[in-house]
Each structure stands twice: as structure tokens, then as C-alpha cells.
Amino acid sequence: VTLNTAVDRSYVVGGFHAGGVYRSTEYWVGAGGKGINVARVLRALGGEALVLGLAGGPSGNLVSACLDGEGIPYELVPVSGETRVCITVADPEAGVQTVINEAGPEVRAEESAAFLGSARGLYRRLEPGSLVALAGSIPRGDTAGLYPSLVCLAREQGLRSVLDASGEPLVAGAEARPWMLKCNAQEWVALEGCCPATPADAVAAARARLGGGTQWVVITLGSVGAVLVGADEAWFASPPKVVTRNAVGSGDSFLAGLLWSWERGDSPADSLAWGVAAGAANAEVWAAGGCRGERVQELRSAVTVVGLP
Numbered sequence: 001v002t003l004n005t006a007v008d009r010s011y012v013v014g015g016f017h018a019g020g021v022y023r024s025t026e027y028w029v030g031a032g033g034k035g036i037n038v039a040r041v042l043r044a045l046g047g048e049a050l051v052l053g054l055a056g057g058p059s060g061n062l063v064s065a066c067l068d069g070e071g072i073p074y075e076l077v078p079v080s081g082e083t084r085v086c087i088t089v090a091d092p093e094a095g096v097q098t099v100i101n102e103a104g105p106e107v108r109a110e111e112s113a114a115f116l117g118s119a120r121g122l123y124r125r126l127e128p129g130s131l132v133a134l135a136g137s138i139p140r141g142d143t144a145g146l147y148p149s150l151v152c153l154a155r156e157q158g159l160r161s162v163l164d165a166s167g168e169p170l171v172a173g174a175e176a177r178p179w180m181l182k183c184n185a186q187e188w189v190a191l192e193g194c195c196p197a198t199p200a201d202a203v204a205a206a207r208a209r210l211g212g213g214t215q216w217v218v219i220t221l222g223s224v225g226a227v228l229v230g231a232d233e234a235w236f237a238s239p240p241k242v243v244t245r246n247a248v249g250s251g252d253s254f255l256a257g258l259l260w261s262w263e264r265g266d267s268p269a270d271s272l273a274w275g276v277a278a279g280a281a282n283a284e285v286w287a288a289g290g291c292r293g294e295r296v297q298e299l300r301s302a303v304t305v306v307g308l309p
């Protein structure tokens with residue numbers, strides 16, 4: 001589920017600085033937003049995904065066209081506002097990226113209600129136990145109740161929801177007790193007021209959020225790796241060293257790797273390792289969610305997983 005879909009435009013411009021004029025021959029245009037990145041990487045791994053989102057205006061049409069082009073199935077509920085465009089300029093010489101994200105549409109109450117209606121219909125058609133990833137920011141307007149409603153709807157339909165958000169939407173969605181909660185260490189501050197610095201800190205922090213329907217908590221720690229914590233187990237996985245080009249979207253790729261593995265029945269520890277491999281594979285490429293399945297497979301064998309107390 002991608003409430004805030006986007007058109008992502010990424011340019012590679014060496015020596016980029018404010019005030020300059022550039023001609024970029026290396027660029028990428030595609031459908032973006034965190035849930036769409038998750039779907040893209042799931043498919044790169046050979047999994048199946050269906051995108052549910054909100055889209056409007058000419059850039060909303062471009063999101064549909066890009067998803068068609070990639071062969072990613074989708075259901076986009078129309079909004080009157082215009083879908084945002086997110087621009088990234090990557091400077092390989094300085095090793096930095098400049099990002100401009102448009103604010104996105106202002107969603108009306110009736111549009112939010114129509115979206116929940118579509119979600120209910122879609123949820124009913126999914127196999128019981130299916131995984132539903134709720135990922136990314138939410139558009140402005142009458143949207144604050146959407147994540148909590150989507151978590152509750154999933155539970156009512158026997159689906160497993162996974163929330164990957166930040167700030168207020170994370171706090172509100174977490175209150176509804178998704179099956180799995182996943183965020184990075186900085187995002188954890190919004191939940192518990194602290195930023196876990198080490199894997200052991202992250203495990204202790206994650207345990208505070210288990211229960212009431214939340215069976216798993218994942219905290220990612222950038223290039224350090226990630227922890228996965230359940231009622232009776234806790235794991236830490238660390239990635240191999242890779243040449244980092246653009247780690248934006250590593251969290252989305254991580255989630256795809258984790259869910260792909262989980263869905264096929266691997267152990268939680270194995271699923272964590274697949275997530276870490278996918279996050280690392282994403283960091284190596286320019287486009288968010290642009291990693292190749294084969295590369296994830298290669299990196300998987302170099303991921304180390306240890307149990308933590």
C-alpha cells in the first residue's frame with residue numbers, strides 16, 4: 001500500500017551545485033513511493049505483489065504508465081489533487097544526493113473513504129494470511145486515520161499487516177497494532193523517544209512494542225544491519241561491505257527481501273538475512289528499489305546472522 005505515490009526522477013550529475021545549469025544524459029524516471037519500491041524488489045526476487053495507492057492528475061497517469069511498463073499490477077484510487085514528483089540529483093564525484101520532494105495532493109474526506117472501500121474489497125480477495133505492507137508517508141488532507149484503519153481492516157480479514165512509516169503516521173498506525181512494525185533507528189524516536197545505537201539497544205527497544213497483535217518488530221540500522229525481534233527470539237543480521245552509491249530505498253528493498261522470504265516459509269532469521277541482502281544490493285545502485293534479484297542472491301551468502309539475548 002502506497003498512499004503517497006510519486007513520479008521519481010533521478011539524475012546523475014557530476015559536480016552538481018546550486019546555481020549551475022546541467023545536461024544530464026544519465027537519468028531514470030519511474031513510479032515511486034515506498035510501497036511501489038517494495039513491489040518492484042519483490043518482483044525482482046521472483047515474488048508477486050499488487051500495488052494499492054492513491055494517484056491524481058497528469059503525474060498520477062504517469063505513475064500508472066510506469067507501473068504498466070514494468071508489469072507491476074496495481075489498483076490506484078483517483079484523487080482530485082496531483083500526485084507528487086520527487087527529484088533526486090546524485091553527484092558521483094562528491095558522493096552526495098540532493099532531493100526535492102513535492103508535497104503531493106491534499107486528499108479529501110470522501111477520497112479517503114473511497115480508498116478504504118477499495119482496500120476492503122481488495123483485502124477480501126486476498127488469501128488469508130497474506131502480507132500487506134503499508135509503507136511510506138501519507139498525503140496531506142483527511143488522511144490521518146488511514147493507517148490505523150488499514151491495520152484494523154487487515155486484522156479483520158485475517159491478513160498480516162506490516163507498517164513501515166515515520167513520524168505521526170507511524171505513531172498512529174503502531175497504536176492499531178500491526179502484525180509487524182518496521183522502521184529505522186531514527187524513526188524509532190517518534191515511537192519511544194530514543195534512537196537505538198547498537199543492535200543490543202535495538203532489541204531492547206523493539207521488545208517494548210511487542211504484544212496486542214504486534215508479533216514482530218524490526219529496527220534497521222543502515223550499513224550496520226538490522227534486528228528482528230519476536231516474543232521468543234531476537235536476531236541481528238549484518239550485511240557485507242558494498243560500494244554504496246545510493247542507500248535511499250534500502251529500507252524498502254530490505255522489506256521486500258524479508259517478506260519474500262517469509263512468504264515462502266523460511267525461518268524468521270533467514271528472512272531477516274534476505275532483507276539485509278536486499279538492502280545492501282539496493283545501496284549499490286543509483287535507483288531506489290533498482291537492485292537485481294541475482295545480486296541479492298549473491299549477497300545473501302555473505303550476510304551473517306546471530307541470535308541475541
Ligand SMILES: Nc1ncnc2c1ncn2[C@@H]1O[C@H](COP(=O)(O)OP(=O)(O)OP(=O)(O)O)[C@@H](O)[C@H]1O
Nearest residue numbers: 184220222223225226239248249250251252279280
Ligand atoms: N550502505 C549500506 N551497505 C550495506 N547495507 C546497507 C547499507 N545501507 C542500508 N543497508 C541495509 O539495508 C537495510 C535498510 O537500510 P536503512 O536502515 O538505511 O533503511 P531506511 O532508512 O528505512 O531506508 P529508506 O527509508 O530510504 O528505504 C539496513 O538494515 C541494512 O541491512
Ligand SMILES: [Mg+2]
Nearest residue numbers: 164184251252
Ligand atoms: Mg525507510
